[in-house]
Every structure is written in C-alpha cells, then in structure tokens.
Amino acid sequence: MENSKKILNALRSAGIKYEHYTHRALTNVLDRKPLGLDYGGYTCKNLLITTRNEARFLLCMLPAEKEADLKAMRDRFQTARLCFASDEALLRLLDQVKGSVGVLSAINDPGNTVEIVLDSELKNAARIAMHPGVITETVVLSGSELERFVLGLGKKLHYFDF
Secondary structure, three states: OHHHHHHHHHHHHOOOOOEEEEOOOOOOHHHOOOOOOOOOOEEEEEEEEEEOOOOOEEEEEEEOOOOOOHHHHHHHHOOOOEEEOOHHHHHHHHOOOOOOOOHHHHHHOOOOOEEEEEEHHHOOOOOEEEOOOOOOEEEEEOHHHHHHHHHHOOOOEEEEOO
C-alpha cells in the first residue's frame, strides 16, 4: 500500500491527469478485460529484462497479447544476451514483487538504473490501465501523460515495436 500512496502522490505533484480505481486482486493481466477492469484502456504486461551480467535493466510495458522478442530487443538496444530479471532485482531496483511490477514503480529507482521501454502503440494511447505498485488498484492515464511522468523521473525512455 505504501508504494501506491507514493506513486499517487508523485502523479498528483507532477500534475499528471489520471483516474484511480480499487478492485479485487488481479494476479493476471489477462483477467482485466473480461472483468471490465481495463476501464476502456490498453491492458499491458510489464517485464523487467536484463543482460545476463545485470549491466543493463529495461522495464518494458507492452499490450498483454504481445510477446517480448528478447533477440529483437538485444539487436535494437545493442546489448549482450537478454533474460528476465530475478525476483531479487525486482525488489532491489523497484521495491516490487512479481505480479505487481509496473512502469510507475520506476519511482523507486532513484539511481536511474532502470530504463523504460514502452510499446510504440502506447505513445498516442488515450487510456492505459496499470497497477500503481499493488494488484488491488488501477491507475488509468494517457500515453502522453505516462511519457511525461517517466521523463519527469529522469528516466531514459525508449519506444519499441514489440
């Protein structure tokens, strides 16, 4: 719950326009749409990807039905082989556990270790539904407001066609 308050306060302080909802716990992003918890927006999954030696971390947000092609990402970002980050890295870098990770959790990375990668479709999206650090809440904001928030955190932001 602390992460949620921190994220919501940061959104308010930055003047970001958003909607906030509470609901029953969601453990799978694909459950959103049938339950009407997509709030008319994109439902996305969030993945923390890293190089094997953990020299680089990429927090990716992509529509739930898409797959992350790690080889294509490796080529695009000119990195060594990529893999999914460990649970320990999620906790250390984003103060999150598997299932509750989202781009808004980048607020917990003041050292700017994590780079943000958004699917290109999201750039002009009118509505994107995402967790604010807990699986019992949803924040809905536009792609432009999400971009403004991420850049306001001082994060490197990339767009990628997943």
